[in-house]
Amino acid sequence: MKLDYELLTDLYQLTMAQGYWECGQRDVAACFHMYFRDYPFKGGFAVACGMAQLAEIVETFAFSDDDLAYLSSLDAPGGGPLFKPAFLEHLRTFRLSVDVDAVPEGTVVFPHEPIVRVTGPIADCQLIETALLNCVNFQTLIATKAARVCLAAQSPVAEFGLRRAQGAAGGVWASRAAVVGGCASTSNVLAGKLFGLPVSGTHAHSWVMSFPDELAAFRAYARAFPNNCVLLVDTYDVEQGIRNAIEVGLEMRARGERLAGIRIDSGDLAWLAKTARRMLDEAGLADCGIVLSNDLDEHTIQSIRDEGAKVDSWGVGTKLACAYDQPTLGGVYKLSATRGPADAAWTDRLKISESAAKLTTPGVLDVRRYFYGDGERLAGDMVFDVNAGARCETIVDPADDLRQKNLSGLRFETLLKPLARKGETVLAPALRDALAARERTQAGLSTLDESQKRMLNPHTYPVGLEYGLFERRRDLVVRLRGIA
Amino acid sequence: MKLDYELLTDLYQLTMAQGYWECGQRDVAACFHMYFRDYPFKGGFAVACGMAQLAEIVETFAFSDDDLAYLSSLDAPGGGPLFKPAFLEHLRTFRLSVDVDAVPEGTVVFPHEPIVRVTGPIADCQLIETALLNCVNFQTLIATKAARVCLAAQSPVAEFGLRRAQGAAGGVWASRAAVVGGCASTSNVLAGKLFGLPVSGTHAHSWVMSFPDELAAFRAYARAFPNNCVLLVDTYDVEQGIRNAIEVGLEMRARGERLAGIRIDSGDLAWLAKTARRMLDEAGLADCGIVLSNDLDEHTIQSIRDEGAKVDSWGVGTKLACAYDQPTLGGVYKLSATRGPADAAWTDRLKISESAAKLTTPGVLDVRRYFYGDGERLAGDMVFDVNAGARCETIVDPADDLRQKNLSGLRFETLLKPLARKGETVLAPALRDALAARERTQAGLSTLDESQKRMLNPHTYPVGLEYGLFERRRDLVVRLRGIA
Structure with a gap:
């Protein structure tokens, strides 16, 4: 439109x-x-x-002929046209x-x-x-909201609120404003194209669900995106998801590739992030980052960091793109x-x-x-x-x-x-x-x-x-x- | 755009x-x-x-050449192009x-x-x-918000939240959705044109402020809009504003015209609406309606009606167009x-x-x-x-x-x-x-x-x-x- x-x-x-x-x-x-x-x-x-x-x-x-035709069609509530023809002529050349x-x-x-x-x-x-x-x-x-979120996060924040933004252009300009405020990137491709913003993304639960099992889904994703592999581990059970990601991460390493990260999108994020860090480190995947998402804002991010979770990046959607609390x-x-x-x-x-x-x-x-x-x-x-x-x-x-x-x-x-x-x-x-x-x-x-x-x-x-x-x-x- | x-x-x-x-x-x-x-x-x-x-x-x-050129310019975080040329060719004819x-x-x-x-x-x-x-x-x-507001209002509601809406398209589609939910009209001209919605409006404080005094401003407005005259009475002092509106309303009547209404946009709306109704009735302007606006939602509207104010129509902006409370x-x-x-x-x-x-x-x-x-x-x-x-x-x-x-x-x-x-x-x-x-x-x-x-x-x-x-x-x- x-x-x-x-x-x-x-x-x-x-x-x-x-x-x-x-x-x-x-x-x-x-x-x-x-x-x-x-x-x-x-x-x-x-x-x-x-x-x-x-x-x-x-x-x-500038007013187009189409605009003026529309304005000339409007009636005053008490009868008669709302706009005078001479005024509409004035608008025709108005700058x-x-x-x-x-x-x-x-x-x-x-x-x-x-x-x-x-x-x-x-x-x-x-x-x-x-x-x-x-x-x-x-x-x-x-x-402003983005600046607050980024001050709390201290590590890179990706904005991905388009699906909950208020309308299409709201989403596009929200993504740009989020980057102006400090976000490292946005998931919004149109905003990336229009404004030259860095774009980023992982994969959705539906990717996992469309395969026979989670391990098959992770393997297919790692094959398709060896240079961009962040695995979403919470489709069925987070700890099993982390174990599956570790298995695929070790396979990638054997091929000379790197599992860039895992993303956790539900549950108690602070607790799960600490658990995931320990499991990844124990498996020798200290270079695999942790990405958190799910209804985050500056307050939840600060609380997760206050609990000592080490988080490499954050995905912030709804509460940023529509400034939920105000x-x-x-x-x-x-x-x-x-x-x-x-x-x-x-x-x-x-x-x-x-x-x-x-x-x-x-x-x-x-x-x-x-x-x-x-x-x-x-x-x-x-x-x-x-x-x-x-x-x-x-x-x-x-x-x-x-x-x-x-x-x-x-x-x-x-x-x-x-x-x-x-x-x-x-x-x-x-x-x-x-x-x-x-x-x-x-x-x-x-x-x-x-x-x-x-x-x-x-x-x-x-x-x-x-x-x-x-x-x-x-x-x-x-x-x-x-x-x- | x-x-x-x-x-x-x-x-x-x-x-x-x-x-x-x-x-x-x-x-x-x-x-x-x-x-x-x-x-x-x-x-x-x-x-x-x-x-x-x-x-x-x-x-x-459909993906344009421009879209595909943009997608082909994106790099994977780990290096190399994010999208394969053969996939982009697939997108070129994708429907x-x-x-x-x-x-x-x-x-x-x-x-x-x-x-x-x-x-x-x-x-x-x-x-x-x-x-x-x-x-x-x-x-x-x-x-949904509009339906709630209209259920509370019982008399016509005009949506005019564009200035506080989340982005341009957010505002345009919000106006349409507000009418779907029950609003009688919107102030949003583009939404009116695009979707055939009834549009409405009165005038702003700046109209009054741009004249030497309020009475001169009201008279000029009544001359310009004899069939659509709703006067905003709270630029300086509401009760004096109502008196000035009454003076102009009686002048209009003498010319065979009608003061359609007055709008109150600040102060204690329930109390002012009752005062205005009494003053208008005493002046013989029982056919002059009262329009209220200023940060209204379903709860404030219900409270104003519960206090017995008789309100002919409502202007609802911010809290409707961005669904302020959620x-x-x-x-x-x-x-x-x-x-x-x-x-x-x-x-x-x-x-x-x-x-x-x-x-x-x-x-x-x-x-x-x-x-x-x-x-x-x-x-x-x-x-x-x-x-x-x-x-x-x-x-x-x-x-x-x-x-x-x-x-x-x-x-x-x-x-x-x-x-x-x-x-x-x-x-x-x-x-x-x-x-x-x-x-x-x-x-x-x-x-x-x-x-x-x-x-x-x-x-x-x-x-x-x-x-x-x-x-x-x-x-x-x-x-x-x-x-x-």
């Missing part, structure tokens, strides 16, 4: 676009930011991902003219800071909102400033909510990341208005103004990088490459303190508004409450 | 296919069944979905020759009964396994029988596990659904071997052999219907249509007892193995434990 990103949107984005077009707002420029409010998985960081697909969305965004800035994939990011900024005509900004949120929310979630990031995309055609400057915009944590931040924003020393350890992130600059280098927690931190004198870098200008993508190839993003993830995680990478109750990283921006936002709340 | 289903698979399916091809197993016929083991969402039923995409998978399955039987979309289904059956050459059966599981698992999950179904696809080229009959195959609940069932299976009376109420489902038939009409719970039920004398129908024969789909257009599937869902749910539709601790529906099949399975376990 082919996915047309121009229609991969909520209907209201198109009706609002018609509304803006009709009521003279079409030339109003807008600035939107995408950010999330809560640490995913109760962890201490997130890994940004989704920017390669976002570039693809921007590049392919995005947004500027998009985003953190590179693999950047370690935190709540309340912009990950993506979109500026341009307000309708353009909204027409890509849904697809942008869909890809950045989901892929950031999966890259299947959405909840990132939002909020209007923060507008500028009319005659305006010299941007006007702040704010959505007020009942809680300080859900209040939006006005302005055209970017993030300064401060480092201790020569860049080896993160100190704090400052959200600032690019037009106002940083008046002082004190940051204020947007959800709790008693939490402040002075970052003056520290080295910093600015996080948002150009992804598109006037609707044309300018993202360098190196910023689309999943394996380069994986290196960025590793480098970024190494700048976090161990306390921020803890699985349980990690240390909260300081992210705040630049002091002047904090004050501007406070004043705007007071003013808007008055005019609502 | 275009999704090629032939590579939408785990690598091991392709390596195993090469293994079967090489070691003379290629002419072995196999029978696989897809089923799930646990009720999703701790509920009392599931709604089958995903068969329309499964038909698309079967229809488009599926499987028979697929499946329950129609919208069928109410239960744990431990086959939803899809695939028979054919063993490699063919495995090459579609991953894509089949991906689509049937996910869509059945979402259709983001995978966990359905499996298990080999149950093989037949060699010289065999007259099928040989039973079984995967043994440590628990009775995870044991597979051998044979070539189908399901008889028994009804009380003339079909108005379900009595129980029998899993039986189509070649052995039903020796007696007593069913045995596969996970607990003390639970048995005699269904003799009751009317029954058989659930699996042909979807493909020798790789050619035979699925009637009526069985691909999402709106027809939604009717099947409604009809199916009406045959369930209220106790089976309860949200909390529902009654368990009797599904069991035909008595002779139960005995065959038990004997096979004993035998396989011996030869493993």
